[in-house]
Amino acid sequence: MTLARIIVPSLAAFSLACASGPPPIAEEVRSDYKQVASDPNVAEYAAIQLDTADKAVRQLEGTRRNEKEDVDHYSYLAKQRIEIAREAGLAGAAEAEIETLGEQRNELRLHARTVEVDRARAQVDSAEERARELEERIDELNAKQTERGLVMTMSDVLFAFNSAQLLPGANRALGEVADLLNEYPDRRVAIEGHTDAIGSDSYNRELSQQRANSVAAFLRSRGVDPSRLTVEGLGESMPVASNDEDAGRQANRRVEIVLAPEARTGGAPSVGAGPPVNSQSSPGPSKF
């Protein structure tokens, strides 16, 4: 009886003490909180969420352990609030990195653009340089822009008399022609031999054909693709001057090399739409 008198109240006191203490789970949740709070990203980017989480943990710590439903509820809220703070810290850090990377990308873009502009400028410079060189060479070659294309006329002084044999002096002039043709590898080239009206028609045709062949052979030897070349002996059929006087006859004795104005199979020409038009349009005396 006396024993019961002592035990019952002490048990009651014990259970009361137990019931009024913070729930054991609070300690675990608090330690999760501390771990998240120590993350520098959370401190920097999720201060508000961390504060809310702290309040939620305190709410849990203030809950009596015997109120099971309250304990469950507040521990759930606190845990979720801690997760929210953790996620917000990660989100903030990622967003800050986006900004840094965005700046970096812009710098790279700017740099790339500068490089591109420099390169384009250099390309324009070299294209202009090429065009200028070409113009000079066309002048030198006494070329003419016509509907058929760029016509370069080789005088008969390149050949021995009554022969299709090229003279050594032809090398330089024809070499330049070959270089020019090689700059437009997509265009067809017509090589046409012509004579004056002296001699028989068939002889003249034969001679003009052979001279045109010689020129073609020379150009092939300088790397001009044979499949681009068409060779024709036109004899006396297409005079450019009167055959009644010496100067006219000399002008008629010639080989014309015609560079077609357009690429043959849709291949884009390397520079512009065609070689620049030679301002010097009068035939003039041949240099060769």
Add this chain to the structure above:
Amino acid sequence: MACDLLSMFFREYLNMNRFHLIWLASAGIATMGLGCASTPLATQEVSRANSALDQAEANGGAEYAALEMRNAREKLEKSDKLSDDGEGVEAMRAAEEAEVDALLALEKTRRAKAQASVEELQKTTGAMEEEMTDDAR
């Protein structure tokens, strides 16, 4: 109006000590006796949870935080049902839990999207740098 007042009292109740609780409970019973027979409605909690859920949904939460979105939705439904059954306190708890679930969904979505952008940017800047070193060669 009386109902709002009552639910406000109940909300307070959750944060009160036992002493105040007794006082409040009697006040509550008295109010109920005055004509508002319904249990407190978790109107405020439910609307907060709903707005967080809407926001998470609008930001693509279904894609990045499907689990949290589902939890939030289920708890909101549960809260509704509990309200209908007259379980005011339980309804409020469910609504509060729905709110933190939705808020977590929102932050997870924000984090996932930001991290995806970071990866994307790292790829493009990496490719640009590579291109530039190739060009420099």
